Amino acid sequence: MTTAAVLSIALDDVQDPPLLPLPAEVAALLQRVDAPPRLVAHLRAVHDVARQLVDRVGRRCPALSFDREAVLFGAATHDIGKALHIAELSGPGSLHEAAGQELLLAHGVSAERARFAATHASWDSAGIGIEDLLVSLADKVWTNKRVTGLEDRVVAALARAGGRPGWEEFLELDEFLTRVGDRADERLAYQMRHPVHG
Ligand SMILES: [Fe+2]
Numbered sequence: 001m002t003t004a005a006v007l008s009i010a011l012d013d014v015q016d017p018p019l020l021p022l023p024a025e026v027a028a029l030l031q032r033v034d035a036p037p038r039l040v041a042h043l044r045a046v047h048d049v050a051r052q053l054v055d056r057v058g059r060r061c062p063a064l065s066f067d068r069e070a071v072l073f074g075a076a077t078h079d080i081g082k083a084l085h086i087a088e089l090s091g092p093g094s095l096h097e098a099a100g101q102e103l104l105l106a107h108g109v110s111a112e113r114a115r116f117a118a119t120h121a122s123w124d125s126a127g128i129g130i131e132d133l134l135v136s137l138a139d140k141v142w143t144n145k146r147v148t149g150l151e152d153r154v155v156a157a158l159a160r161a162g163g164r165p166g167w168e169e170f171l172e173l174d175e176f177l178t179r180v181g182d183r184a185d186e187r188l189a190y191q192m193r194h195p196v197h198g
Pocket of ligand 1: 046
């Protein structure tokens, strides 16, 4: 794909549905790895949902300490390994996970930020941080996929930090995720308008 095409998908104004542009550093990275159009569109959709999620979590639970920029970077790059494993853009597979982490490291991204490419599918592993959980959650709810175990872990972190009962946090989060999920069809249609092969 041409440089202009990658940057255009990553950064141009999009109103149908409205999607934030990707961070400029990520757009440049996607251009360097020659990311396919559909991958760039997917990352833009998930990044947009992640931004809504971190805004919501930050407002709802200021006591929860997390690295907001790391979540946004992670959401914007989590599937970058699919630039190397293109079949996994339209079919199942996990080769893109380790490959994505290596690709980011090879392009000078810190280990702390490159990790999301490897952790976004393993939210149920031990030692996963709140940032990883939020990236995983954005990568589910962008298409209105609801995963109880993952949401439970986020609810537990919110309840612990904010000192409110888990059921109350659950109701709040559920209402928010339902609202975000309502626009899943538009996001999916946007992604599918972009071809797998550039
Ligand atoms: Fe994804």
